[in-house]
Amino acid sequence: MNGPRTRGLPSRKSLLFEYGKLPMSLGARWEADDILKLLFPPHLQAVQYDIAVKLVRHISQTGEMDGKAISAWQRENNTANSTLRNLVIPKLVRCGLLARERRNPTGQDEKDKRHKMVLKASMRFGEALQHIGREWSSLVETWRIKRGQTPGPEKT
Secondary structure: OOOOOOOOOOHHHOOOOOHHHOOOOOOOOOOHHHHHHHHOOOOOOHHHHHHHHHHHHHHHHHOEEEHHHHHHHHHHOOOOHHHHHHHHHHHHHHHOOEEEEEEOOOOOOOOOOOOEEEEEEOOHHHHHHHHHHHHHHHHHHHHHHHHOOOOOOOOO
16 A cells, blocks of 8 residues: 555635535525635635634725735634634635735846745636636536537526
């Protein structure tokens, strides 16, 4: 054997999505808290979910946060550094809800390595899910046409 067997999908790479058990109905207006339940299911990752909700709310109000602002926010909210910086922020960035941006300070040349890191809200998550949804709908319509069925709305 080449190592330990996998125990499934690691939580840091997972998205909890069950169509019949979505946090809100598809006809309702979802808030950030509802969307974050898909990434950090509260019944499985309550601490990470709470931190993510607070962080995303703060970024929605401030627009962005640099390293100093993140440290100050972390102290104000009594948040564990390892949870915030090793679990919550990386997953939000990996999934496309937040983006990391490196900024070159004014007067600094390109060879200098000190670039300020900034976190801000990103639209990549929504763009990716929209693209996936459109592609799946297109595939299903194509399959139906090939079978001789007329495409139409789903019956639920």
